[in-house]
Amino acid sequence: MVKLICPLCSSTVEIPDDALDGELFEHDACGAQVEVYVEEGKKKLRLAEGISEDWGE
């Protein structure tokens, strides 16, 4: 697990080591939908954008 900072509540979020760039997680503590992104080789979190009208299968 990697410990990252939640962009909404600033507390710690644990993300699996094999999380992919773009992967979405819900932060149980605050309910935020967060997205993993990679900057300078490091995993970081940002708030995920909402569902778009063309999302689906």
Place this chain on the structure above:
Amino acid sequence: MNGSADTVNVELLYDYPRLEEKLIMERLKRYDMRVMMTNVNNRPLQLGEKASDISLIRTISMYKAIYAAAVRESGGTYTVNNSETILLCGDKILTLSRIKKVGLNIPRSVVAMGKESAEAAQKSFKKPFVDKPPIGSWGRLVTLISDPIVWRSILEHREMLSSQQLRVHILQDYIEGEGRDIRAIVVGENVLGAIYRVSTAGEWRSNIALGSKPAYKKMDPELKEAIIKAAEVVNGAFVSVDLLEGDGTYYVNEVNGVPEFKGFMEATGIDVADEVAKFVRSEVRK
């Protein structure tokens, strides 16, 4: 595709990786294929570039899927699914039109391009009926109309949406399928199987995303034929087909060009990602 013994290079294009994408990635690697994960939200795609032997298109965004496939095809890469399939599946008016054309059963459907025509179309429906836009998924904006007041507010809400497509209506006969629909998955020319998606109490739509429970559905010849034909109509290599069952008939309702299969796996025990990986390997070797 060349038949050399070299490593097979597979590109998996995605935006937000789900369990499905992770499973496909893992199975491809299990068969010794080299997997390149391309996040289309941060990697530019150059027209004419050949990035791999085969590109699997797995974005959640329908338009990004169509564009990613089209760009890869411009470089001569074989895509699963191809851009035309994803486009045909992504817009329900295009899907239903193609399906109707080849003589498969669909729920009686009327397209209305705006509020006025939707009001006129509604007169030909015995209540209740289903109203939905041509794009979108997971049951968004799909409404079962049995009340004129609800219908009026749906018409008004949809008029206010900025997207042209979301202002278009498909009105459909409501097929009372005992609160369940059928989802089948096709890989290549094989129908892997089918499941019922049983809606949860208080919810008439049967999308897994809305909490439906998947249950095994036994295949029969009539069902199988409808599934194969529906996949063929859109030229799908890896698609799911959604059907409704009523009055002893199967009605094709949707075909999905970037299918989710978590619920299907749970209900059938079929390793869909493994089937996809085997299919990819056999296609590259052709």
